[in-house]
Amino acid sequence: MLNIRRVTLATGALAVGALAITACAPSAGAGNAAGDDTTITVWGWRQEDATTYEEIFKTFEEAHPGVEVEYVPYLNTEYDTILATGLKDASGPDVAQLRSYGLLQPLVESGDLVALDDEIDGLDEFSPSVLDGARGVSDGAVYGVPFAIQTLHVIYNTAIFDDLGLDEPTTWDEMVEAFDTIKASGVTPLANTVTDTWMLPIEQEIFGAGTYGGTPYLEKMLDGDATFTDQPWVDSVDAWTSTQDYWGDNFQGTSYEDAQALFTSGQAAAFPGGIWELANFRKANPDLELGIFNVPAPDGSGTPVPGYVDGSFGVSNASDNKDAALELVEWMASPEFGQAFSDKLAQISPVPGVTPTDKLLAEAVDGYAAEPSPYITYAYFSGGTPTAWDLASSSFSSLILGEIDAAGAAGKIQQGVDQWFTPRS
Known part of the structure; x- marks a missing residue:
């Protein structure tokens, strides 16, 4: 089994603190390392982003005559299985969009990916904790x-807040008072999803990180000095579920798409979720006025902002165009790619030197x-x-349905993790 102590996990400030550093980009005049008339296939799981990726890759193609970059998207729910098979031979991708953290490890262990540490320039400019999302646990590469x-926030409808005379809350009590005011007005305060259980650990982080203590508590967990069953973590689950009064009618049957629709239609004032939702919400309702706020710790100790690395682009060991693929991936470590990615896809790029032009992304x-x-649960366990993450998704669902309490949910998570986790030395 994978052993998390075999790699040192840097858990301080992530890449954002290093965004002012300029990454080393490949020369714009570099030729095609694999020869003329080369097609680099890039597999990914973002079907909705295919046109935009093709547009972004045109910049690389213009600087590399004779090279075409083809983005091949697959259905998100089927992608992992398709990729695991496709990486086995040259008929698969040259470059692949990779999941992060634990979900990456099967591809690392199978030897299907090229270790990039000594292959491309620019990686040393990234924060070590950002690279953790693309690192092999067994070898640290x-x-x-x-x-x-x-990043994870409460995204809110500014028009509703303005109409009710509400400001962004700066304390837990202010947040609860705002939710009370919204509920009294006849609007659902929070559009939470329950049936799509993958969202439940996200919601728990948004409302619970300030209770368990964020990064300092994680450090204790990795050292074996704290667990999911200790009181800070159990209390963080209770802090999250204490907001149930604001989830609206019949929340037990609310799906992810239902929750999105409640929010974009104006029937709910806020949506707890990831920053990636901004693009979805703006597309669904271009007139929607959006804001974000971060949930303050109940004891006033701070306002943590949970976040994680979503994925990376890697090179297939079976590729016949490995040199050209490496050159493309090296370009993906440059500010030119990172800025285009951020501007065109409304995402936060971890590439050093990139600053979001979108106001809410910058916030x-x-x-x-x-x-x-x-x-x-997702990144470090x-x-x-x-x-x-799987254990939390399942046990939190049981919790919301009233089958277990917070301590019981935490116990299920810890029992599962104990089967493989060894504290770092």
């Missing part, structure tokens, strides 16, 4: 160039830089089976 940081970056907090 980096297998992809991280492409996005996702998210600033908050995350000031007080970064980890997404513990997903290196073995069963993953803490």
Whole structure:
């Protein structure tokens, strides 16, 4: 089984603090290392972004005559299985969009990816904790160039807040008072999803990070000095579920798409989720006025902003165009790619030197830089089976349905993690 102690995990401020550093980009005049008339296939799971990726890759193609970059998207829910098979021979991708943290490890262990540490320039400019999202647990090598940081917030309808005379809350009590006011007005305060259980650990981080203590608590967990069953973590689950009164009618049957629709239609004032939702919400309702706020710790100790590396782009060991693929991935570590990615896809790029032009993305970056907090179950306890993320998704569902309490949910997570986790030495 994978052993998390075999790699040192840097858990301080993530890449945002290093965004002012300029990455080393490949020369714009560099030729095609694999010869003329080369097609580099890039596999990914973002079907909705295919046209935009093709547009972004045109910049690389213009600087590399004779090279065509083809983005091949697959259905998100089928992608992992398709990729695992496709990487086995040259008929698969040259470059692949890779999942992060524990979900990356099967591809590392199978030997299907090129270790990039000594292959491309620019990686040493990234924050070590950002590279953790693309690092092999067993060998500590980096297998992809991280492409996005996702931060977690409460996204809110500014028009509703303005109509009710509400400001962004700066304390837990102010947040509860705002939710009370919204509920009294006949609007659902929070559009939470329950049936799509993958969202439940995200919601718990948003409302619970300030209770368990964020990064300092993670450090204790990795050293074996704290667990999911200790009181700070259990209390963080209770802090999250204490907001149930504001989730609206029949929340037990609310799906992810239902929750999105409640928010974009104006029936709910806020949506707890990731910064990636901004693009979705703006597309669904271009007239929607959006804001974000971060949940203050109930004891007033701070306002943590949870975040994690969403994925990376790596090179297939079976590729017949490995040199050209490496050159493309090296370009993906440059500010030119990172800025285009951020501007055109409304995402936070972890590439050093990139500053979001979108106001809310910039606000998210600033908050995350000031007080970064980890997404513990997904990022740091997903290196073995069963993953803490899968366990949390399942046990939190049982909790919401009233089958267990917070301590019971935490116990299920810890029991599963104990099967494979060894504290770092």
